[in-house]
Amino acid sequence: MINKTNITGIILAGGKSSRMGQDKGLLKFKEQSFIQYSIDALTPLVSDIIIVSDHAEHQLFGFKTIEDDEKDAGPVSGICSGxxxxxxxxNIILSCDIPFIKSRLLEKLLKHTDDAYDIIQAESKGKTMPLIAIYKKQCLRTFKDLLNQGERRLRVAVNHCVVKNVPTNFDEDKMTMNINTKEELKLISDADNS
Incomplete structure (x- = not known):
């Protein structure tokens, strides 16, 4: 596996969270902020963590926090900045809204890295997860070019790179679950309390 000194963790936490109505990274599940779950999953595997966010509160986590180069341009811009x-x-890139994420899933992705691929992403139940993925630094040029051309769709940007999908097993599927709405947050909280 790759030496952790050559791996950075990048957490994208700068989204508008329009469906949730508040900053998703700071939402609490089991008394812990969503973003902390991503930090905990990354910490054993990386030498550095960067949080991409325009929210000043994210500096409280104690890691380098940078703003999106281009505002309101979605994850393509966030990935470029990171x-x-x-x-x-x-670079292991994670969104900040996956409270079930665990290091072992990220380790599985790391085991699949090789020189032939730019991006190694999780694939859960047939759906690819470009925000639970490993990106080589060289993706920056492609993403930057697309951003400059006005492209905002992450899947389009990813498809301009050489990608390997790593299917998750039944136990790992839950780790990829992202929480976008108050209803989804209530569901996982209720399930945890039952």
């Missing part, structure tokens, strides 16, 4: 700030060849 890769630009990274000093590593390999």
């Amino acid at each position: 890769l630009e700030a990274s000093k590593s060849t390999y």
